[in-house]
Amino acid sequence: MKILVIGASGRVGGELVKQLLADEHQVIGTTRQEKKLFDNDNYTQLDLDITASKESIEKQ
Template sequence: MKILVIGASGRVGSDLVEQLLSDNHQVVGTTRQDEKLFNDDNYTQLDLDITAEKDAIQNQIADDIEAVYFVAGSGGKGVLEVDLHGAVKTMQAAQDKGIKRYIMLSTVFSLDTSKWDNPAIADLKDYYIAKHYAD
């Protein structure tokens, strides 16, 4: 299967890519880094700006992609633009291209707003709101 991993350079993304490659999938990873992340014949890299317009994102996604994993994250910088709007635009682009599998990494309790009063979540409330609506 040919799989697009949006956010391949992060902790989750790099572990995911390694697992997909070990399962002999073709992987296209996205990252803001210039150097190639994985030295594997089944790995290619794409400089995909998820803050761009949806049509620009869609035009960069190859027609033979069969699944998309969205594991990118803003790291607290640009939460709405990356974690919410970037996720939604890539979902829309995948849907418009006829890609039936879209998997997005979220966060615990993103859909259970009653748990957001937990002090451990207080500093991440904007992130939780973004993930809630992206989910």
């Protein structure tokens, strides 16, 4: 299953991503950090600040 985790760099989000990857799900994580958080072929990262304005999010 492909799953989006908003806030993958947080404590809860990070643990959730780890568990989902362990269960072999495809995970897309969002974070404001540029460094890739997880070295796993099933993990994709979007650099996204959901606290930004609507226009800024659309550009991201």
